[in-house]
Each structure stands twice: as C-alpha cells, then as structure tokens.
Amino acid sequence: MERFSKITNSSNSYLPIILIAILTAIGGEVKFTPFEEAPFRFGLGSIIFFLAAIARPGFIIKTGIVTAITVFLFRFSLDLFIYESSFLWYEHVPAAIFYLTFTIFLYIAKLHRFRTSPVKLGLYGAIFEVLSNIAEQLAITLLITGQFILLGDYFLFIAVAVLRSYFVAGLFSAIALSEERRRTEQLLSIGATLYVETLYLQKSMEQIEKITANGFELYKELKEIDNSLSLRALMLAQEIHEVKKDSERIYAGLSKIITAERTDVYALSDLLRLINDSNSRYSEFLQKEIQLEVSFNEDFQTKERILLLAMLNNIVSNAIEAIEEKGFVKLKVETSPEYTVFTIENNGPPIPEYVLPVVFDPGYTTKFNETGMPSTGIGLSHVKTIVQRLEGTIDVSSSETTTFIITIPTYKLR
Numbered sequence: 107m108e109r110f111s112k113i114t115n116s117s118n119s120y121l122p123i124i125l126i127a128i129l130t131a132i133g134g135e136v137k138f139t140p141f142e143e144a145p146f147r148f149g150l151g152s153i154i155f156f157l158a159a160i161a162r163p164g165f166i167i168k169t170g171i172v173t174a175i176t177v178f179l180f181r182f183s184l185d186l187f188i189y190e191s192s193f194l195w196y197e198h199v200p201a202a203i204f205y206l207t208f209t210i211f212l213y214i215a216k217l218h219r220f221r222t223s224p225v226k227l228g229l230y231g232a233i234f235e236v237l238s239n240i241a242e243q244l245a246i247t248l249l250i251t252g253q254f255i256l257l258g259d260y261f262l263f264i265a266v267a268v269l270r271s272y273f274v275a276g277l278f279s280a281i282a283l284s285e286e287r288r289r290t291e292q293l294l295s296i297g298a299t300l301y302v303e304t305l306y307l308q309k310s311m312e313q314i315e316k317i318t319a320n321g322f323e324l325y326k327e328l329k330e331i332d333n334s335l336s337l338r339a340l341m342l343a344q345e346i347h348e349v350k351k352d353s354e355r356i357y358a359g360l361s362k363i364i365t366a367e368r369t370d371v372y373a374l375s376d377l378l379r380l381i382n383d384s385n386s387r388y389s390e391f392l393q394k395e396i397q398l399e400v401s402f403n404e405d406f407q408t409k410e411r412i413l414l415l416a417m418l419n420n421i422v423s424n425a426i427e428a429i430e431e432k433g434f435v436k437l438k439v440e441t442s443p444e445y446t447v448f449t450i451e452n453n454g455p456p457i458p459e460y461v462l463p464v465v466f467d468p469g470y471t472t473k474f475n476e477t478g479m480p481s482t483g484i485g486l487s488h489v490k491t492i493v494q495r496l497e498g499t500i501d502v503s504s505s506e507t508t509t510f511i512i513t514i515p516t517y518k519l520r
Contacts, residue, residue: 123169126158127176134177134201135184151177155205156212156231156274163218170209174202200245208238221282224275231271232264239263314350318343372411374402374439381415381437385422395432398422402439408519410496417492421450421510424486428454428508446519448512457504465502466490 134151155173159166181198211217211234220226240263247254321343328336382400389396408414418437425435429452438449457465466486493500498514 123172127173130155130173131177131180159212166213174205178202196249200242203245204238204242207241224279228272228275232267235267236263311353318346375405389426397434399436404441413492420489425452446514446516451507451509453507
C-alpha cells in the first residue's frame with residue numbers, strides 16, 4: 107500500500123511537468139521565422155516555459171529535460187506525419203538545446219528569487235534567452251546550415267528576448283499581485299471574524315467572573331450552616347475560576363493577533379469592495395435577489411480595517427438575512443474633516459417601533475434556525491461595542507426602509 111502511494115504521488119508530480127511540456131511544444135508552433143535560410147524561429151513556447159519555470163522553480167530541471175524531449179518529438183512528428191518532410195531528425199535538436207540551455211541558466215541563477223522584482227526578472231530572463239538563442243543558432247550552424255548569421259541579426263535576438271521576458275515578468279507580477287490581494291482579503295475577513303469572537307469571549311468572561319464571585323459568596327454563607335456543602339461550593343467556585351483563567355489565556359492570544367501592529371494600510375475603497383463582493387456571494391448562497399449598492403465621497407487609507415469590516419459586514423449581512431426574497435441594501439459613506447458617516451439602508455420588513463430601543467441589547471434576536479432555536483443575539487450589540495470603541499454613535503430608524511446611521515470621528519479611522 108505504501109509503495110502504491112509513492113507511485114501515485116510520483117505520477118501526480120509529473121503531470122504538471124508533462125502538461126507544461128506539451129503546452130510549450132504547441133505554443134512553439136505559433137511562430138515567425140526571421141531567417142529564410144535557417145530553421146530558426148521565435149514562438150510562444152519559450153514564453154509558456156519561462157512563466158512555468160518561475161511559478162514552479164522546484165521542478166525546473168525535470169521540467170526543462172521533459173520539455174526539451176517533448177518539443178523535439180512533437181516537431182519531428184509534425185514533419186513526419188503532417189508536413190511529410192524528409193526524415194531529418196537532427197533539424198529539431200537545436201530547439202531541444204535551447205530549452206536545456208535556458209533551463210541551466212534559470213537553475214544556476216535561481217531566477218525565482220526575483221519574482222517580486224519584475225525589472226530584475228525581465229532583465230535576467232532576457233539575458234538568458236539571448237544566450238540560449240545563441241546556443242540554438244550555433245547548433246543550427248553546426249548541424250544544418252554550416253553558415254553563421256550576421257552580427258546585426260543578434261540585435262533581433264536581443265529585441266525579441268527583451269519583449270518576451272518583460273511580458274512574462276509583467277504577466278507573472280499581475281497574477282502574483284492578484285493572488286496577494288486575495289490572500290490579504292482572506293486574512294482581513296478572518297481578522298474581522300476573530301475580533302467579533304473576542305467580543306463574545308469577553309462577554310463570557312464577564313459572566314464567568316460574576317458566577318465565580320457568587321460561588322464564593324455562597325461558600326461563605328454555607329460555611330455557617332454546613333461545612334461539607336460549603337467546601338463543595340468553594341470547589342465549584344475554584345473550578346469556574348480555572349475556566350476563567352483558560353478563557354483569559356485564549357483572549358490574550360486572540361487579542362495579540364488582532365491588535366498586532368501592521369505596516370500596511372488599507373484603502374476605504376478596497377474595504378467597501380470586499381464587503382460588496384463577500385455579501386453578494388452571501389445573498390446568492392441564500393438564493394435571494396439582493397441589489398447591493400456601495401458609494402463613498404472620498405477615499406482614504408484606514409488603520410481600523412478590522413473594526414470597520416466587522417462592523418459593516420455584520421449590519422449588511424443582517425440586512426440580507428432580513429430581506430425575504432428580493433430587495434436592496436445600500437451602503438453609503440460620507441466623509442468630512444470632522445466626521446465619517448456610514449449609512450446602511452435596506453427595504454426588508456420594518457422593525458416594530460417598540461423593538462427599536464432594544465435592538466442593540468445583548469441577547470435580542472429575531473432570527474431562529476430550522477428547529478426554532480434562537481440565534482445568540484449578539485451581532486448588533488457587538489456592532490455597538492465597536493462603534494463605542496471608535497468614539498462614535500449609532501442610530502436606527504425603520505418605516506418604509508430600515509436605516510442604520512453610524513457616525514465616527516474621522517481622526518479615529520485614519
């Protein structure tokens with residue numbers, strides 16, 4: 107069984123290499139030939155190979171060897187079965203030499219080190235491609251034509267190599283930037299979720315503290331009546347105190363993660379886009395037709411990205427849940443030097459007038475699961491806690507639409 111597992115893992119590791127080799131061979135047929143008297147060509151194959159080599163640097167030698175063999179066999183097969191050319195197998199050896207030479211340079215230089223520096227990546231890639239093209243041209247001269255190309259033709263090597271290498275560097279940087287943004291947004295969402303959980307944990311710790319104090323008071327009262335019962339009450343209070351200490355350790359760890367200083371900043375526009383995208387997916391998951399509208403009058407960098415995301419996501423997701431089938435949710439941000447006002451409006455069922463004063467109270471909820479059990483009712487109370495931490499205010503009104511208005515001093519967000 108262990109041997110079978112090793113064979114399976116080995117075959118799986120070669121699948122991407124084989125795929126890269128095949129794509130490179132096919133891409134090489136999208137080409138132009140600058141020298142009529144020689145079978146030298148510029149194609150898309152080297153672009154595909156270079157991009158794959160940067161993305162999978164750990165397999166560069168295997169990839170290079172397999173690609174060289176595949177390109178040779180592919181071109182030879184085309185000549186033999188498609189073009190019905192003469193049986194000159196050595197005409198395609200120079201192409202294999204190009205990929206082998208390019209692989210050696212990439213491996214020695216460890217070019218993947220410069221994946222975060224497009225300028226250096228493109229420069230070194232161009233140099234290595236020019237040297238590999240020269241090696242290929244020398245092989246063509248020795249095996250096929252017997253003639254060297256003119257010195258001026260090498261400038262064509264350089265021009266094409268620079269264009270192709272910087273195209274690959276730019277494409278890879280764009281892909282890497284997109285992936286980095288996705289990871290950053292994912293971490294930001296996790297951070298916002300953790301922050302809300304710390305608020306819940308903090309609330310539980312306060313309750314545990316009260317229970318511990320009540321248990322100790324019960325111990326003192328029972329001590330005068332029944333010593334054995336008082337000892338049991340004391341042991342119960344001590345066990346609850348241990349639970350509190352464990353909770354404090356967890357809370358300290360989570361708080362350290364959430365409040366850790368970050369050198370990066372986050373633009374309000376990026377934050378609002380993340381809220382829009384995540385809640386659009388959430389409405390689709392709930393099979394509801396919700397029109398989300400997000401607007402702002404001024405973009406700025408915020409240091410409170412976690413708090414804002416936790417606060418706004420909670421209200422927007424609540425609005426989506428409140429709407430039965432179709433509706434809209436509007437999130438508008440108006441910034442002035444003194445205050446930043448967040449307005450979240452939805453056209454779900456109105457909140458009864460008598461309920462409005464208690465919507466931010468811990469435990470209040472209108473949501474029940476399929477078995478009739480209520481939710482925790484802590485979402486809006488945590489929103490209020492966040493707003494208070496930012497020295498702001500929150501108000502809610504509900505008639506034809508339900509509107510939350512959050513006002514926060516602008517300096518607290520920048």
